[in-house]
Amino acid sequence: MTQQLSHQHASFPRRAVVTGASGFIGSHLAHALVQAGTVVIGVDRRDPATDRTAATNLAPLRTLPGYIHVAADLIGCAIEPLLIDADAVFHLAAIPGVHPSWGPQFSDYVASNILATQRLLDAAVRMRIPRLIVASSSSVYGATDGGHSVETDHPQPASPYAVTKLAEEQLCLAHAAQPHCPTSVVALRYFTVYGPRQRTDMFTHRALLSALTGQPLRLYGDGHHRRDFTYIDDAVAATIAAATAPDAHGTINVGGGSNTSLLEVISIANSLVGRDIEVHQENPRHGDVLTTRAHPGRAQEVLGWQPQVDLHSGMHAHMQTLAAEPTRYNRAA
Template structure:
């Protein structure tokens, strides 16, 4: 097993995204110098501007607008103690059909190019954002541990598994200078959550009164992970003793969508308006994480309950989206 160096300089890809922007804030708070990389610019993307509002202008932070698929990467990662690779195209349903080529480019090819650059520049550690989607459905299997069969049920999940296997292969190559920890996030939620994700859509449905499109019967279960817990695990992965490891990051409990709707009604004082729809391709019935390895390797313990996390997200909600439809599978 190897140990990454102390993280004085970090690179965060996908820095303007949901988890990426929270990670940037946490690293800056620790005194780490951070280079953020994202295709979006706060100058012309409102969500990027909102997500990075607390980081922009702070000492120690620089944002580069760049594309991992086409741009030269080595200048960004040269001299970094750790690279946190969170850039990807998310979403199960949009990954079917003609858009798959873009998923492959952004989730697989971009990861391979970044790995090449990290190895060339002798970056000690790459932390990869993987996904619970690599497992497929956990129905009847109990909490899934990292040695369980990976059987993704969507093109998105296939690209995340491919990226993960690529990263671990690079780390296991003879004399590789770059070790890898791939984090399998389970349905991360909280302030700044992507607008296509479940809890944010539920809360906006309460705000707007526009019905939430609920796919399936609501009995599908998700292991919801509060973003601050996901970030704590991600930061810990930069210095964990590891060479090539995949690690679950979950919330510690698998909860039905119906139960989430009930908790939101209690917290907001209003029922979530719902419009039922059919089960969609790629959706899984159950996700549930075994956190034994995360506890042992990362010292990870989820600290924010689902009820408290929903309260925090409800208090932070400031953008009302006009189109609130619920997709039952979110991985990041």
């Protein structure tokens, strides 16, 4: 499934930098930009020459002109040369995941999500980059009453990971608020992005893999957790719109405004293969909030964006990709 991105915004950057380009959202974003004629400098500490996931994610870009990959870590590399002549920087590089952040790996989260971001922002301001788009997360909202999360809500991050994402977005916005700063900042709070090339620990991937292979599915909690799921093509469309919308600034939710329980996700996966998944229920995990649901008004107003892909269609497209790549079945669900 390839969304017609041009229907949702009028223009594309001429030259852009995508950090975290070897990742899930980053690789899709880089591909969409290059297809539209943007010259993309992709930066990631994972080298596709030595990292299998990076190589797989970047494979669609190999035959396309206009993509230049740089294997480098923002925490220590020279950043300014990467930004020369860029119209926009899409900052997606980060360490993801709620659960590993509870422990000794937290220092890595701080280094990658905060300190590296500070270095990038310093360089972007010095190079007078017109706009920087930073990937934030719905996790910054923390526990809610089940209603829509609005950008003006008081954040209550419920995990160390979420704390670093809130610090990251606020750090970027603090730079942009300085007098005479040449760089405007848009912080996109993504709500549970899913689709082909999604991380294998994410729930929709695991549910679909269980459906395809017959392997048991580990379900943490009773399945009544609810998530505002956003298909990857929709997330990419919003991200590109954030680079070119003239009045875009501050925090913006990227989510459709509805949500679905994990049990419903399992039901969709069952329907796609015509058999029931074997579910192994386990205790809930620390940092997993009960529900996420975006208020979509600001994205619609500022970016002219609204999602186009419903969950059933998105999961069907995701499953087709998995079925075509059986080597991805080597990880238990």
